Amino acid sequence: MTVIGVTSMKSTEPALSEPARAKVNLTLRVRGRRVDGFHDLESVVAFADCADRLTLTPGAELSLVASGPRAQECGEVADNLVLKAARLLGERVAHLKTGIFALDKHLPVAAGIGGGSADAAAALRLLAGANGIALSDPALMEAARLTGADVPVCVRSVACVMTGVGEVLQPLGLPAMPGVLVNPRIAVATKDVFAALGLRNGERHAGVSDGIEAIAWPEAGAPIGDWLAMLSAGFNDLEAPAIRIQPVIGEVLARLRATGARLSRMSGSGATCFAIFGDETEALRAAQTIRRDHPQWWVHAGTLS
Template structure:
């Protein structure tokens, strides 16, 4: 079963959709709020690669997991697919539930929002089955109750994400980006990475403000050059503490930076997945082949980010 990015397919009594990987092209830490959460500013895009989720109506909520990365996640109540479904059921009396089947392809605890994307896909499928509009406030509330990255994954469209994930900007019409995603096979715990910043509640972080994306999102011919300039002025403030936990992130970044036609390499989210952006699809495919041959145990994918 394959579905296009963000689209729901139907067949018989089932619904299915792709849960695309989330990539943070930038991730600026503004400080730590009094409630303990870190305030962020991040440009988020979505990849062509991802997990796949199928929903079939049934008398009770259930989840089956298969696929090459199925061994890295739980099937029980702590799975975000089930958490999202339960959160929506608590807000929508009489919500019709059923059985989910998750084909897990994305690495776990990898900074590309695999669990959040799965949860968002579950909410979209339940909404479609129950006739709930995509912009229904209960859908958004269930997403927020499930996890900080779940709301931005609901639409899986390029946009700015601020705060602790609750403040989403408008969808951005960015030009497509040819990319290679590399995960060196280590799981990095998000909370540990944030602790590495050493911020106490109320502390600010500083750093240069986020680059302006207006020119890159206006659809003009210069949009790609404007986006490249904006991204070059951005950063991921979680890179350094993540590298201290998993030094292999440096190796992955070095391989991407050494690839021909790679014009930016950076870590996504809290790691350990890194991405490289390329001039075209041919350059991305060549880099993927080279890195995969050199590091056969790593997860390496060429894709397009939008």
């Protein structure tokens, strides 16, 4: 059990629960590597309707227990981002009330869909609710940023353009889009993919031109086709290096593209890939076919928004 200096919460206080939705990078450009070693990113981010669930039970000690079908993939509890986020917030908020976190783990790990980051963001939302802290509070957002690059965008879990090292967020009126997520059950370490990209400190990424912040995105309520036309012009700069590390990612993409998807791409640093379809029936049919042909793969059909 992990313990930090916090204020006890009354045992009569009810448990709080939050979903931790999967993050999907619809586009991902790496503009360069800063002198401090961090990478400058530009990404259109959406969130799927598949999620882990995190519960906070009031208590005097900060701890975490994990269950669910992916619990064994979480690694050492002491290294979990849920506890890291809570500690970082506790360093910035005096007398932070905390307790026992229980994680029901369903999302694959090291999968490019921010599973650990989403869990950490859910922890910050739970602690914010238990302590009367606004989600926009600078202390909370600093704790999110220091926990990991994907944590700030996962705090709100709404579609946006994410830039900088993940801390600059511009909301987007993205419509709900029928989609399928596929992970070949192969873990891919983000650091290995960025290393394979091969940028040195202070180096800009060749071929990356004007930023996406200035793009005139479709207005809220615009047809899906308008969004797909613009998203299809995007890239994931990590896709090629990830495929070099794990060629099965290329197989997943080929399988998705063979279903007639309107857009398919790798998310984050992989290995999860997504496809967007014209309607829910097409998405479900594609997911069923892929599950039948590749029963060892993780497949989810649902909505991205």
